[in-house]
Every structure is written in C-alpha cells, then in structure tokens.
Amino acid sequence: MDAPTPQTEPMPTITYGPPIAMLAEVTHRCPLSCPYCSNPLELTKRDGELSTEIWVDVFRQAAELGVLQMHLSGGEPASRRDLEDMITACRDHDLYSNLITSGIGLTEKRMVELKKRGLDHVQLSLQGVDAEMADLIGGYKGGYSRKMQVAEWTTALDLPLTLNAVVHEKNIDRLPEMIDLAVAMGARRLEVATVQFHGWADKNRAALMPTREQAKLCGQRVAEARERLKGVLVIDYVPADHHADYPKPCMGGWGSTGLNVVPDGRVMPCHAAHTIPHLVFDNVKDRPLADIWEHSSAFNAYRGFDWMPEPCRSCDRKTRDFGGCRCQAMALTGDAAATDPVCIKSPMHAQLQAMAQADAEGDGELTYRTMPT
Ligand code: SF4
Numbered sequence: 001m002d003a004p005t006p007q008t009e010p011m012p013t014i015t016y017g018p019p020i021a022m023l024a025e026v027t028h029r030c031p032l033s034c035p036y037c038s039n040p041l042e043l044t045k046r047d048g049e050l051s052t053e054i055w056v057d058v059f060r061q062a063a064e065l066g067v068l069q070m071h072l073s074g075g076e077p078a079s080r081r082d083l084e085d086m087i088t089a090c091r092d093h094d095l096y097s098n099l100i101t102s103g104i105g106l107t108e109k110r111m112v113e114l115k116k117r118g119l120d121h122v123q124l125s126l127q128g129v130d131a132e133m134a135d136l137i138g139g140y141k142g143g144y145s146r147k148m149q150v151a152e153w154t155t156a157l158d159l160p161l162t163l164n165a166v167v168h169e170k171n172i173d174r175l176p177e178m179i180d181l182a183v184a185m186g187a188r189r190l191e192v193a194t195v196q197f198h199g200w201a202d203k204n205r206a207a208l209m210p211t212r213e214q215a216k217l218c219g220q221r222v223a224e225a226r227e228r229l230k231g232v233l234v235i236d237y238v239p240a241d242h243h244a245d246y247p248k249p250c251m252g253g254w255g256s257t258g259l260n261v262v263p264d265g266r267v268m269p270c271h272a273a274h275t276i277p278h279l280v281f282d283n284v285k286d287r288p289l290a291d292i293w294e295h296s297s298a299f300n301a302y303r304g305f306d307w308m309p310e311p312c313r314s315c316d317r318k319t320r321d322f323g324g325c326r327c328q329a330m331a332l333t334g335d336a337a338a339t340d341p342v343c344i345k346s347p348m349h350a351q352l353q354a355m356a357q358a359d360a361e362g363d364g365e366l367t368y369r370t371m372p373t
C-alpha cells in the first residue's frame with residue numbers, strides 16, 4: 001500500500017451507526033451452477049457450515065446490534081433443511097426476512113410453512129426469459145419451470161416478489177422480454193444487475209462481458225421501462241462498471257451499512273471481501289457480532305477516508321462514492337487501497353477500458369460453478 005499523502009485540509013469524518021442489513025449466506029450448496037456466481041472459487045462444504053443453533057443466535061445478535069433486514073442467501077438457502085427455523089428466528093427477533101432463492105428446493109408445502117413461520121419477502125433469481133436460456137445459464141434442466149411455479153406460489157400466498165436478473169453478454173439484449181416477464185409474473189420489483197466480476201464470474205469474463213453498446217442500450221431501456229411502468233413495477237439497476245466513468249458507492253462505504261456472514265461463520269464487510277488476501281475475518285464462533293462490527297480489523301481497514309490515496313483523498317466525490325469498490329481495486333491493481341480503476345481519474349482507467357473491450361469482443365466458453373461435496 002502507498003504511504004498516504006500528507007493532508008492539506010481537514011478530512012470529513014465518517015460516522016457509522018448500526019448496520020441496517022445483514023446478508024446471511026447460510027450455505028454454499030446450490031443445485032444450479034451459474035457461471036456468474038459471486039461465491040468464492042473455494043466453496044465451504046456442508047460439514048463446514050454453521051449449525052442451526054449458531055445461526056439462530058447470530059440472528060439474535062444481529063437484531064440486538066440494530067439490523068432491521070435479514071437477507072437469507074447462499075448458495076441456495078433452501079438446501080438447508082432448517083431454513084424454516086431460521087425464518088422463525090427472524091420473526092422472533094423482529095427482523096424483516098428476505099429469502100434470496102433460485103426456487104430449487106422449494107415446494108408448495110414448504111412455501112406455505114415458510115409464510116406461516118413469518119417469511120416477509122421472496123427474491124427469485126431469473127437466469128433467462130425462457131427455459132432454453134435459463135436452464136443453459138443456470139446449468140440445471142427444469143430450473144425455469146420450477147422457478148415459474150415458485151413465483152406462482154409466492155404471489156398466491158400474497159408474499160411480495162422481487163425478481164433478480166443478472167444481465168451479461170448472453171442475455172442483456174433480451175431485457176425488454178425480462179421486464180414483460182416480471183410484470184406477467186406479478187413481481188413488484190425487478191433488479192437488473194449487470195454482472196460483477198467476483199468469484200466464478202471472474203473466470204468467465206470473456207464469455208460474459210457486455211459490449212459498451214449493449215450496456216448503453218440496457219441503461220436506456222431501463223429508463224424507458226421505469227417511466228412506462230410507474231406504479232406497476234419498480235426497476236432497480238446496477239449499470240456495467242467497466243464501461244462507466246465513475247464507480248458506484250460500493251456498500252454505501254466500507255463497513256457502514258451492512259455485513260455479511262458466510263457459511264462457516266466468518267463476518268465480512270461485503271460478499272467479495274474474501275478476495276482481499278491480507279484481511280483477517282473474525283468468526284461468530286469466536287467473537288460477538290457487535291464486537292466484530294465495531295472493532296475487527298477487516299471492518300476498520302477501509303472505513304472513513306484516512307486510508308485513501310490520491311486522487312480520491314482530495315476529490316470532492318469521495319463522500320458520494322467512497323473511492324469505489326475495494327475488491328475491484330484489488331482484482332485490477334493488486335492493491336485494495338488503490339482508486340477503483342473504473343474511475344476516470346485512476347491511472348489504470350484506460351487499461352481497464354481496453355481490457356473490458358477485449359473481453360467484450362472475446363467469446364469464451366462458459367465455465368460453470370462446481371458444487372462443494
Ligand atoms: S448465482 Fe447461481 S449458482 Fe450461484 S448461488 Fe445463485 S443460483 Fe446458485
């Protein structure tokens with residue numbers, strides 16, 4: 001890491017209160033094998049996962065810390081037979097529970113039980129707009145029809161439904177059909193997220209990177225649909241980083257709004273933080289969650305502004321984007337404290353754009369995520 005440039009004016013102070021949301025990656029197991037999966041290449045096996053009792057206690061600790069929303073994710077959270085007990089624990093501690101699922105592993109009976117236990121919201125992933133595309137991308141035959149069933153059960157139970165579509169070179173052109181499908185499925189919200197190159201996605205850059213033109217058209221189509229579908233469907237949009245001039249405010253600033261507990265109990269500031277090799281992550285098996293949130297070295301590594309090098313340090317956008325994504329800076333520059341190369345002021349911006357262009361022109365084979373045994 002470069003030595004910080006001497007300060008010439010007072011740095012703004014950052015205040016952080018309790019986290020608003022927690023992402024509980026309750027398992028890495030998943031019947032699907034999406035090539036853009038952000039799970040790490042080294043997946044936690046079933047026997048390394050936290051027990052039901054520990055998860056239930058983590059949810060209690062999270063609520064006491066001030067967390068309001070619990071996102072249950074994975075892998076596929078329905079792969080855990082104790083998912084129902086986890087939902088009960090959320091309800092017991094007044095946590096708003098959001099099940100982030102591919103739908104595989106859910107039955108109508110299970111959905112009814114989850115609703116009875118207090119499930120508040122379902123977020124269903126959408127790999128494509130028809131069985132051919134969805135099953136190809138998810139690497140799971142029959143996945144699409146099961147997903148459609150789960151959507152029907154969800155809306156019949158009057159649970160709010162969000163669809164989460166990761167868009168990439170192979171499906172981004174079919175965005176208008178995705179939007180129509182979301183409306184037909186009764187979704188209240190659609191998240192259109194351009195693929196982020198973490199974990200397995202990074203192995204598939206050449207197969208998944210959209211072109212600059214595709215990314216631009218996608219943004220225009222989202223804007224048009226937002227206007228047209230006001231009051232019908234809310235559309236959230238994560239634009240293509242690599243074709244942008246400024247980075248996104250990743251996680252609203254490191255260690256400021258949310259935390260992520262992974263299947264073996266380590267606690268991270270974001271789902272890709274494991275890609276920063278020098279960080280040491282504390283485990284809920286060893287240390288209380290509140291203590292980790294406030295005092296762990298990983299959470300404090302990039303909090304605030306003091307760690308920033310130039311050009312971020314003296315940039316007036318730093319209170320808006322917090323210097324971008326630390327994991328992306330690590331992946332692209334080898335230094336997690338560097339300015340995110342997505343930023344036009346980064347000395348590596350031109351190199352990043354050239355790399356994105358080369359990836360977008362490439363047509364690599366898809367490498368599917370493999371499951372832990
Ligand atoms: S991205 Fe695909 S493979 Fe990864 S956890 Fe989600 S559904 Fe499973």
Ligand code: SF4
Pocket residue numbers: 246247311312313315316317318319321322323324339340343344345346
């Ligand atoms: S220089 Fe840093 S703070 Fe300024 S816009 Fe770029 S990434 Fe954001």
